[in-house]
Amino acid sequence: MCTRKKLADKDLRNENANHSEEQQYGTRLRLLNNDGSRDNLILLTGIKELFATALPHMPAQYIARVVYDRNHYSLAIVRDPVKVVGGICYRPFLEKSFIEIVFFAVDSDQQVKGYGTKLMNYFKDYIKDTFNITQFLVYADDFACTLIPKVKYRQIRQILEKQKQAVKNKIAQTCKPPIIYRGLECFKNGVKSVDPMSVPGIRISGWTPQLEKQAKDIKRMSHYLVMKEIFNRLKSHPSSLPFHEPVNGDDVPDYYDIIKDPMDLSTVSKRMENNRYRSLLEFAIDMQKIWNNAKIYNKSDTIFYKSAVELEGIFREAMFLKGVRL
Structure with a gap:
């Protein structure tokens, strides 16, 4: 049984000044427990209805039993006068130093206002500061959550904005003003090429042919x-043997009259080694052409058609496992 600790109603309107509805109706946090009081029972009924609507496959009797159970507590976002728009139902296990989150839901009409994130951040800070507990157990999501004691979760957005601005300021301090060089005049005199290292600014930039080669190798890796x-x-x-090399037009005279976009494994290999494929999808498109061409030109009872179908199945499965769908 958790020691009863009151969480004062928290007016959220100042933090959501952009929402005229919240300014008009008012929104606050309430810590609820079945203490027998009329006000708490009214709000617990509201949070029970919220959970039942958000979790239609959860038995309503089970939700009611948990919400009204005196060992369980609920942190609710209440819009004046008694409309529950979000809530977390939990049970403290102080002797084990963890909190079990049983239900968590936000009214579907209110989700766009960020109530879910706000509610969870307040809940994290409240539990961490009140009970000095940093372990959450969430069965529905099949994972445990660990809180970081030094983090104020209600201030995460402000903290991230400050960090982002600090990074920008640091970058601005280290950036030097750009140096603009005149264009090369030698090409006007018929020069076709120049040594890149002789171009003003290239050497100062730190570029070398070796760096470019390394960059290309890393990119394709x-x-x-x-x-x-x-x-x-x-x-x-x-x-795969029939598809290793391009089809010989002398052996199959009408092949290139029918197949206008030929492809074969040797061509794909050359393109791979020359870094022609900028993505797996580009590679997949060329490979798929091999099987498509074979099925277009050959009849379905030929060895070439059957081989193409067999290899296509292997290929499409391999690409699917790599996240490419054809």
Whole structure:
């Protein structure tokens, strides 16, 4: 049983001055427990109805039993006079040093006003400051939450804004005024190319050909290894042999009359090594052309058509697992 501690009604209107409705009707926080008083029972009934509406698959009898249980407490956002628009029902386990959150809901019409975040932040600070407890258990979400003692959760937005501004100020202090150089005049005289390191400003910037090569290698590494893995798996498959090289037009005279956008594994490989694919999707589009072309040109009872279908299935599954849907 938790020691009874009153949380004074908190007027939220100052923090939501942009919402004329809140200025007009008033919004406050209430800490509720079934102490038998008429006012608390009225608000507990309101929060019970809120949970029942927000959690339609939860038995109404169970919600009522928990909300009215004297071992459970509720922190509610109440809009004057007695309209409950958000609430958290919880049970303290002081001997175990954790709080169990049983229900948490906000009226669907009020969610756009940020009541959910505001309510949770007040709840975190209240529990942390009142009971010196930093562990939450939330069965519905199947995870436990740990509070950071030094953080004032009601001030998170202001803290982040200050940090953001501090970073901007630091960047501004370290940035130097831009140096503008005259354009190169040598090209007017017929010069076709110049050594990049001879261009004013290039050397000062710290750029080198080696840095550019490293940047390109790093950029492609994020998806190159994935492409290579999938490509090698398909190329080594016994059914892939007909697709290793471009179709020979001498052997199949009408092929290029029918197939206007040919593709094969050797072409895909060259494009991979030349860093032509900027994303997995671009790689997937070329690979898919191989299977599509084979199904367009060949009849469904041929080995080429059946091989294309088999490889396409393997390929599409591999791409799906990497987050690319075709």
